Amino acid sequence: MKQLIIAEKPSVARDLAKVLGATQKNKSYIEGPNVIVTWALGHLLGLKMPEDYNKEWSAWSMETLPMIPKRVGIKPLPKTGHQLKAISQLAKRKDVKEAVIATDAGREGELVARWILEYVRFDKPVKRLWISSQTTKAIKDGFKKLEPSQKYDNLYHSALARAEADWLVGLNVTRALTVKYEDSLSAGRVQTPTLALVRRQEEKIETFRPENFFTIDLIYQGAKGRLQLQNPRQLKERAQADERLARLTTKSGKVTSIKNKTKTEPAPLPYDLTEIQREANQRYGFSAKKTLSLVQSLYEIHKVVTYPRTDSKYLTVDMKGTMKERLQAVASYYPEEAKKYLRTGAQVKATKVFQDSKVTDHHALIPTEQVARPEKMDNDEQKIYQMITLRFLGLFAENHVANQQTIEVKIDQEHFIFRQSKIETAGWKLSTKDEVEKQVEFKEGMVIPAKFNINKEVTTPPSPLNEGTLLGGMEKHNLGTPATRAEIIEKLIKSELMERNNSRLTVSPKGKQLLKLVNPSLVSPDLTEKWETALEEIALGKRKSQEFIKEIERDTEKLVKEIKVSEKKYTDFSITSKECPECGSALRERNTRDGKVFVCTSESCSYRRRKDPKVSNKRCPQCHRKMEIHEGKKGEFFKCKYCVITEKIPTGNERKKKMSKHEEKKLLKQYSQPTEVEESPLALALKAAMKDQ
16 A cells, blocks of 8 residues: 655655655656655645636626625646646545645645645545655655644644635735726735835835934044034034034043943844845845745755745754754865864854744754755855855854943043944854954043044935845734745736835835725734734634634625725826827736736727837847847838847748758858958059069
């Protein structure tokens, strides 16, 4: 008898099969003596759409809203039906005694597998594989500790409640807004408050008014002591600063106190997903989606880091015994540091990292016991791996210790403060150049000559949000999960509610209006925070999912009703002054993956064209820059916008047409002829004159 093992992706299935001795490869599964390893392709099923419940719901109209099904159902996704059918056939095999859920160990992974098993009506025992890395050792250990799937029923109920809540609020509110204001307006319980966070920061910037102010420094041996004021910005005019100094320039200062304080800074805890996304955005400009993809690759393909979609920065106590092996694995990347810690017995100095109570579904993101092979990683993967490794090495290092000195100097009735820092133990901070300051020796009672600088300064506006700071805000307000935050940001950009300009995030005119059209409760993160808390309670078995869904249904009815009776106005800024050449209606500008396009606003017209010509890889024969693709009466053609040279685009048959042997020989002969240097008329005249002599 065999186990039917369901992985989330083919790549993970291949790793499991290799460890479990399954070698017989088929199109949809890999079979071994005791196991059949198959896979999903992400989600194979999704919640039914409105028209699947009620034919009347297929029409987008206010009369059909709100849409609240009596019982939620699932249906196969159209592009992956073949794999679902294959799993269904495997589940019905007589030699299959039980199933093992081996999808990602988290809320969404649980949902992926449970829906499959529910759809194929699997009626045999089901067990759960719960691992945090894809190494051979982790897989073997995981299969020795399989748990009954019933242990994770509450996690499944939480995942299902999340999916239903998003369906109810997202579909109903989006339909109501789209029908009411005749434009595609997308809203949701997480994405709308996320958009509001970006807009709130924009409003702070818009209302900011810069202020000039002056500060005064006392200069001594290159060190600067700042004049202490009740309000640091109280000197608004240069005259005020000059007046303040007038009575001090003829006097000397005296050191009245010297205070030394030792600051001990422990190493930071390992990364969770949100923090590494934030830091990678700050350091390298990586989007949240890109960072997740890179960490996922290090986890699945290279197997050098643990499960990435974690919200914990702590490790379990039983992991203490694995730390030396992990340290040995990263020695090739940081040999000096790793070998130093290995010589002292691989002792973890940051012992606070081991706390079982603070580990949720998964522990922190750390290296695995598998040695990394840099030659198999691309440059971006190496950057992320180095970030994770350096954080991990910090756990074995001493604390960073610095002596912070505060010196007070009194001149007349004014007080100046000097501050300087001296590193006593570098500890986990491998590079401390930027912290080293020139030390000036001060003694209590010593006299300081009066030498001053007046500085003109200006207040600076708040910085616009980038993906890193937005992720921090989402985490603070419990918007989404580490696994879904990157997807939410991308969805807001794709739906044209938010724009990404270099590293800055801004709300589009459409997004600004949306925030005013929906109920304030949907804009505020408070409602979503309440929902996420409820989902966590369901996962822990402290709350029934049915109660939560009833609340969501009531919220949905209220939100839709408010949109129906609203008298707020909406302006579609995407409608241009250009007319459709086919029906005369106005054209709307849309952002697509292929660039900006114009589409007809009339529902009965399908006219569509690019706003700007598409740039091809075809090079101009004259200036060698990329040519554009234009469309004329005779079809598409290449055009260089710099040289105005045009070329016909060859058809498929023309591109496939091969040169004949005769044409090849003729062309070869033409280019292999020795070229003669053409003589100038002057040279020919001189040659003729020489012959006559």
